[in-house]
Amino acid sequence: MKRTKWMLAAAAVALSAIVVSGCSASSEPSAGGDHVFVVAIPSNPPQFNLGVTNDGSATFVGRSIFDPLVNLNTDYEVVPALAESWSANADSTEFTLNLRHGVKWHDGTDFTSADVKFYFDEVIPIHPLGAPIAAVYDHTSTPDDFTVIVSLKSPFAPFIQALAGHMMLPAHLYAGTDIATNPANLQPVGTGPYKFTSFTSGDSVIVDRNEDYWGEKGDVDEVVYRVMPDSNARALAFQSGEVDLATMLPLNQVETLKSDNRFAFDSAAMAEHLYGFFNTASATLQNADVRKALYHAIDRDEIASKVFLGTGTPSVSPVPNQVTWAIDPATDYTTEFDFDLDEAGRMLDAAGYPAGADGTRFSMNVTYRTDNASWATTADLIKTSFGKIGVNVNLVGQDTQVFADTVYTQHDFDFALQSLGAYADPSLGVARAFICNPTNGSYRNPTGVCDPVIDGAFAATAAVSDPAARLAAFKTAADAVAADLGTAPLISYNQITAYRADKWNGIDQFNSTDVWTWGALRAK
Amino acid sequence: MNVHWLRYYGRLIGSSVLLIFVVILVMFLLLEIAPGDPIQSLVGQVPVTEEFRRQMTATYGLDRPLFERFVSYVANVATGNLGYSFANREPVTELILQRLGNTLVLTLPSLVISSIGGILLGTAAARTRSKVKDGAISFAAVAGFSIPSFWLALLLIMLFAVSLGWLPAQGMASYGSKGLSVPHLILPLIALAIPELAFKARIMRSTMIGVLGEDYIDTARSKGLSSFEILRRHGLLNSMLPMVSVIGYSLGFTLAGAVTVEKVFGWPGMGMLLYTSIQTGENMVVMGILLVVAITVVIVNILTDLVYGLVDPRIRARSRMSRGVNV
Numbered sequence: 001m002k003r004t005k006w007m008l009a010a011a012a013v014a015l016s017a018i019v020v021s022g023c024s025a026s027s028e029p030s031a032g033g034d035h036v037f038v039v040a041i042p043s044n045p046p047q048f049n050l051g052v053t054n055d056g057s058a059t060f061v062g063r064s065i066f067d068p069l070v071n072l073n074t075d076y077e078v079v080p081a082l083a084e085s086w087s088a089n090a091d092s093t094e095f096t097l098n099l100r101h102g103v104k105w106h107d108g109t110d111f112t113s114a115d116v117k118f119y120f121d122e123v124i125p126i127h128p129l130g131a132p133i134a135a136v137y138d139h140t141s142t143p144d145d146f147t148v149i150v151s152l153k154s155p156f157a158p159f160i161q162a163l164a165g166h167m168m169l170p171a172h173l174y175a176g177t178d179i180a181t182n183p184a185n186l187q188p189v190g191t192g193p194y195k196f197t198s199f200t201s202g203d204s205v206i207v208d209r210n211e212d213y214w215g216e217k218g219d220v221d222e223v224v225y226r227v228m229p230d231s232n233a234r235a236l237a238f239q240s241g242e243v244d245l246a247t248m249l250p251l252n253q254v255e256t257l258k259s260d261n262r263f264a265f266d267s268a269a270m271a272e273h274l275y276g277f278f279n280t281a282s283a284t285l286q287n288a289d290v291r292k293a294l295y296h297a298i299d300r301d302e303i304a305s306k307v308f309l310g311t312g313t314p315s316v317s318p319v320p321n322q323v324t325w326a327i328d329p330a331t332d333y334t335t336e337f338d339f340d341l342d343e344a345g346r347m348l349d350a351a352g353y354p355a356g357a358d359g360t361r362f363s364m365n366v367t368y369r370t371d372n373a374s375w376a377t378t379a380d381l382i383k384t385s386f387g388k389i390g391v392n393v394n395l396v397g398q399d400t401q402v403f404a405d406t407v408y409t410q411h412d413f414d415f416a417l418q419s420l421g422a423y424a425d426p427s428l429g430v431a432r433a434f435i436c437n438p439t440n441g442s443y444r445n446p447t448g449v450c451d452p453v454i455d456g457a458f459a460a461t462a463a464v465s466d467p468a469a470r471l472a473a474f475k476t477a478a479d480a481v482a483a484d485l486g487t488a489p490l491i492s493y494n495q496i497t498a499y500r501a502d503k504w505n506g507i508d509q510f511n512s513t514d515v516w517t518w519g520a521l522r523a524k
Numbered sequence: 525m526n527v528h529w530l531r532y533y534g535r536l537i538g539s540s541v542l543l544i545f546v547v548i549l550v551m552f553l554l555l556e557i558a559p560g561d562p563i564q565s566l567v568g569q570v571p572v573t574e575e576f577r578r579q580m581t582a583t584y585g586l587d588r589p590l591f592e593r594f595v596s597y598v599a600n601v602a603t604g605n606l607g608y609s610f611a612n613r614e615p616v617t618e619l620i621l622q623r624l625g626n627t628l629v630l631t632l633p634s635l636v637i638s639s640i641g642g643i644l645l646g647t648a649a650a651r652t653r654s655k656v657k658d659g660a661i662s663f664a665a666v667a668g669f670s671i672p673s674f675w676l677a678l679l680l681i682m683l684f685a686v687s688l689g690w691l692p693a694q695g696m697a698s699y700g701s702k703g704l705s706v707p708h709l710i711l712p713l714i715a716l717a718i719p720e721l722a723f724k725a726r727i728m729r730s731t732m733i734g735v736l737g738e739d740y741i742d743t744a745r746s747k748g749l750s751s752f753e754i755l756r757r758h759g760l761l762n763s764m765l766p767m768v769s770v771i772g773y774s775l776g777f778t779l780a781g782a783v784t785v786e787k788v789f790g791w792p793g794m795g796m797l798l799y800t801s802i803q804t805g806e807n808m809v810v811m812g813i814l815l816v817v818a819i820t821v822v823i824v825n826i827l828t829d830l831v832y833g834l835v836d837p838r839i840r841a842r843s844r845m846s847r848g849v850n851v
Binding site for chain 2: 036038040044046047052053054055125126129130131134178180181185186199201202203204224226227228229230232233234236238239240241242243399400401402404405406409432439441443444494498502
């Protein structure tokens with residue numbers, strides 16, 4: 001039977017191709033204990049030095065290797081970390097930090113005030129989030145190994161809050177080197193609950209429990225961060241049980257996963273804010289009344305329910321809704337700029353843009369990023385809604401890089417959608433979307449609005465520590481923003497974290513702060 | 525091998541080197557005008573401080589003029605140095621070599637499976653007298669070729685990883701293990717091979733139908749050969765000619781397809797590196813990968829030409845006759 005033989009030979013070749021390609025397989029479990037916790041990260045981390053990158057995946061990993069001086073709890077209250085206590089002078093220009101004793105870096109060196117001084121002197125000026133501190137920083141003195149006194153040139157009330165975003169780096173490895181290219185960026189040494197074990201580029205990062213950790217230790221012996229770039233595939237991998245914790249899942253997938261009682265969902269700590277930026281250099285949009293009319297024509301309740309599926313709410317002020325202490329009850333953009341197409345039409349008539357014979361007033365672009373389906377859907381809803389008042393919208397979807405270039409550098413847009421994190425304090429993460437941006441920096445206000453009242457009000461929110469005075473300054477800022485409306489706050493939301501409730505206890509506390517609280521995580 | 529052949533292959537290699545140079549030039553200019561800020565992507569989606577931008581620009585010589593950078597790039601490429609990756613802090617050549625192996629364990633089996641499968645399926649469709657069978661194979665081939673591979677990949681994950689739970693959904697091996705495991709390979713391999721297999725089956729079917737209509741097939745039949753022998757000795761061998769070029773070309777498509785498949789399966793290969801590097805504006809890495817792919821495709825095409833000459837006596841004969849050499 002020559003024929004069968006021939007077919008068999010072909011099948012054998014095909015099969016051996018699979019086997020040969022698989023022969024290098026050596027499934028050798030790495031060292032580590034029983035409890036492995038798998039986290040899906042959305043991209044390959046460029047490196048792990050959080051002093052020079054704010055990359056999402058690097059932050060995920062860095063959070064378990066490094067410690068900040070202080071941390072924030074869910075109520076945005078400062079809690080101790082590497083600093084056990086702190087105090088400020090009366091005008092918020094000098095801060096004294098008392099460091100925890102007996103903390104060691106993962107390589108065995110002692111953590112001391114010299115590390116903190118090095119951080120303020122060398123890392124803060126180049127840190128992605130360092131600008132607010134760098135602007136007021138004067139010098140640091142270290143009377144002993146565990147006392148740090150930071151002196152500022154001018155008052156900066158949220159100084160301690162601002163420290164929550166800063167992970168301490170080992171001065172003995174970084175001092176006198178190029179921080180951005182130091183080899184330790186890929187072999188990170190921290191003081192945190194997990195020690196770096198290995199990094200396979202494009203595949204995974206493995207960290208193992210630091211048995212000498214100063215804080216509470218959890219049940220997890222080893223954390224594996226797996227690179228899963230495709231958001232749908234990430235959701236499927238989570239569903240199939242390969243992953244214990246995943247974020248940045250498509251919201252429609254989250255809806256599907258909710259029906260499965262193995263899974264639970266929690267909002268990440270940081271408030272995110274979706275903004276609409278009006279380009280005030282555009283011929284039509286340079287008129288503030290046109291901008292306000294268009295703000296009236298965005299159905300933000302619909303966006304909150306259809307795009308964010310109830311995980312977001314229409315923003316009432318420049319500060320995201322979650323940060324309640326910074327929002328004056330008298331400020332409410334949802335009533336001041338309520339969804340009202342008739343009102344929007346009347347305002348456009350009055351501004352000199354009556355509907356033409358075909359019902360059209362003018363055309364404009366709405367530019368959005370294509371990396372997340374939510375922005376495309378939001379832009380679509382805006383297009384439909386603007387269409388009803390005779391404003392034709394061309395949708396311009398762009399890749400992250402192209403978007404940053406066209407919107408922030410070229411200013412080639414009419415209305416652009418961008419989501420920005422609020423960070424530990426609204427003076428740090430929110431102000432940048434509203435204050436003057438003369439250098440055209442990315443992820444800052446691209447509208448061209450340069451209003452001394454807005455700038456002054458946001459500066460005032462940072463200069464005083466009295467809560468009532470800060471609230472009043474935020475109110476002034478909110479009123480000034482509403483008067484000019486370059487940046488329109490759209491939706492306040494939080495990233496959703498999905499986790500395995502059937503395998504782990506305490507994830508809500510684990511996920512509650514800027515830094516993950518590994519001590520709270522217990523295996524079921 | 526005579527002087528003529530040496531001259532022929534000399535010309536082929538010369539034009540290939542020129543082609544590679546043009547690829548470098550065009551890619552360099554395209555990436556130069558493409559928007560993107562490597563320093564920004566290094567930092568993430570937050571403002572870059574002026575101090576950091578100044579340091580990085582100086583460290584990486586980003587302020588040098590375009591022509592100067594191009595000349596030094598070409599000179600480096602000639603010595604096998606593809607530049608330095610900002611974000612990965614590694615020479616691009618090393619970065620690509622690390623990932624190349626992972627891509628090859630996916631693409632080479634895919635190439636073998638799709639070629640053998642395509643030949644078998646195409647032949648089966650060509651020689652069957654059943655309209656239903658032929659129609660079914662042809663329909664499956666068109667469908668297989670038209671399905672976007674990312675969608676096929678997601679469907680495979682949904683069926684085999686989520687619903688049935690037979691195979692893993694992501695990665696090359698179980699978490700915390702090194703190397704490659706066969707179960708992890710199966711789904712990406714299927715997702716990568718199916719469109720290629722379908723394409724090859726269609727080519728094979730039409731070629732085989734043509735060949736089976738030739739006079740020498742009738743001659744073979746009249747000699748009394750069994751239909752299987754006719755297919756094996758005369759049909760397959762003669763149909764292999766177009767298949768040799770198709771298989772050669774398909775390497776390029778398979779490498780391109782690996783980008784999507786690697787992304788969906790979280791496979792740490794060259795395709796995923798390309799995807800990440802485009803996203804982060806890492807032009808040196810993008811250039812390097814495209815160059816490696818271009819050189820591979822050019823080399824494979826030269827090899828295809830060589831193989832063509834070897835398997836087809838007519839081509840050798842024709843070239844001799846054109847020079848007036850006695851056959």
